[in-house]
Every structure is written in C-alpha cells, then in structure tokens.
Amino acid sequence: MENNKQDLSNTDEASQLADCDEILLNHLMRKYATKLKRIAYLYTNDHSESEDIIQEVYISCYWNLSKFRNESNYETWLTRITINKCKDHQRLWSIRNLIYTPLKHLVKTEGSAEDQYIHSENSKELLKQISLLSHKFKEVLILYYFNEMTMQEISETLGINHNTVKSRLLRGKNALLKNLEGGNYNGSF
Known part of the structure; x- marks a missing residue:
C-alpha cells in the first residue's frame, strides 16, 4: 500500500x-x-x-x-x-x-514605382551578399543590425569575447561593403 x-x-x-x-x-x-x-x-x-x-x-x-x-x-x-x-x-x-528571395519588410511601400523598384533590387542584393558571408560574420551582422542586439548581448548569446564581436562586426561589415561595391547595390548600409 x-x-x-x-x-x-x-x-x-x-x-x-x-x-x-x-x-x-x-x-x-x-x-x-x-x-x-x-x-x-x-x-x-x-x-x-x-x-x-x-x-x-x-x-x-x-x-x-x-x-x-x-x-x-x-x-x-x-x-x-x-x-x-x-x-x-x-x-x-x-x-x-x-537562391534567396528578398525580404518583404525591406521593400519600400511609398514613393514612386521607380524608387520602390530600386529599393527592392538593393534589398535583394544586400540579402544575397549577406548570405554569401561566412557564418561568423553573418550571425554577428544579423544579430546587430536586424535583431538590434548590443555587442554585449551578442557576446553573451554566442559565447564569445566582446572584442571578438566588435572585430567580427567590423570585418563582416567591411567584407559586405567590399562585395556590394562590386555588385549592383546603390543604397547605404
């Protein structure tokens, strides 16, 4: 019992x-x-x-x-x-x-049709170039710019040193800009 x-x-x-x-x-x-x-x-x-x-x-x-x-x-x-x-x-x-498709939320819904088209094409190119980066750069750029996390939060999330995050962010951004300069990107980052 x-x-x-x-x-x-x-x-x-x-x-x-x-x-x-x-x-x-x-x-x-x-x-x-x-x-x-x-x-x-x-x-x-x-x-x-x-x-x-x-x-x-x-x-x-x-x-x-x-x-x-x-x-x-x-x-x-x-x-x-x-x-x-x-x-x-x-x-x-x-x-x-x-092949990556464009992010819909990056496409402008205001302005002339030409402006919307240019912005849409720039968004496609930006996403394509981000997708081509190595994981260590891509994840830091995504977390920082798209998820709006601080470098300290990224450091904690990825389990890497704060200075490593700073370095990867800078190197990733430079690699992205270099790749975009050779492409059809006409926007800013």
Whole structure:
C-alpha cells in the first residue's frame, strides 16, 4: 500500500512538473517568438523554413527545460538554439543551393514605382551578399543590425569575447561593403 501511495505521488509530481514546463514554454513562445523568427528568417530568407526552424527550437526547448542552468537568460539561450538550428539547416546541400528571395519588410511601400523598384533590387542584393558571408560574420551582422542586439548581448548569446564581436562586426561589415561595391547595390548600409 505504501508503494502505491509513493507511485501515485510521483505521478502527480511528474504531472505538475509537466504542467509547469508547458506554462513556461507558452510564456517563452509568446515573449520571444517574433525575435527568434526574425533571426531564422534572416538566415533562411524563407518564411516556411523559418517557421519550421522555430518549431524545432521550441521542441528542443521543451525537452531541455530541465537542463537549463540559469547561466544566462531564456532569450540568450533560445537565440543560441535558434542560431544552431539555422546553421544545421544551412548545412543541408539542397538548402545551401537555393537562391534567396528578398525580404518583404525591406521593400519600400511609398514613393514612386521607380524608387520602390530600386529599393527592392538593393534589398535583394544586400540579402544575397549577406548570405554569401561566412557564418561568423553573418550571425554577428544579423544579430546587430536586424535583431538590434548590443555587442554585449551578442557576446553573451554566442559565447564569445566582446572584442571578438566588435572585430567580427567590423570585418563582416567591411567584407559586405567590399562585395556590394562590386555588385549592383546603390543604397547605404
């Protein structure tokens, strides 16, 4: 009889822990989904692929919530998972060879048709050139310019030294500008 009580107690405890994990996961999804999806989209430049990656991120998060060590905050942890999932995604041969499509939110919706076209073409070229950069430059540029993270936040997220972030940001920007000067880009960065 005593063992049955203990088994019942363990079952109730496990159920309560699972409920807590689900509540926390729902909170994390509501709070960080937009930022994480932006990161995934900037890596993949595809809405459906970025949604798939974010689903993988939250599945991984759910299964590893008990392993979270509170060495960083949840946003940093989820951003790191997202970047790793994006890198895994880009390692696939078929995905690496896809041509990137333009970011819709970078295309102006005001001005003349000619201005909109020029801005659209510049956005396409910018994304193409970002996609060609090495991962170490691409991830820092995406986090800094598109996700609007500080260098300190990027340092914590990527687990690299602050000066390394500064160096990669500068070198990545210079590489991007050099590549853009040889292309059809007529905008500013």
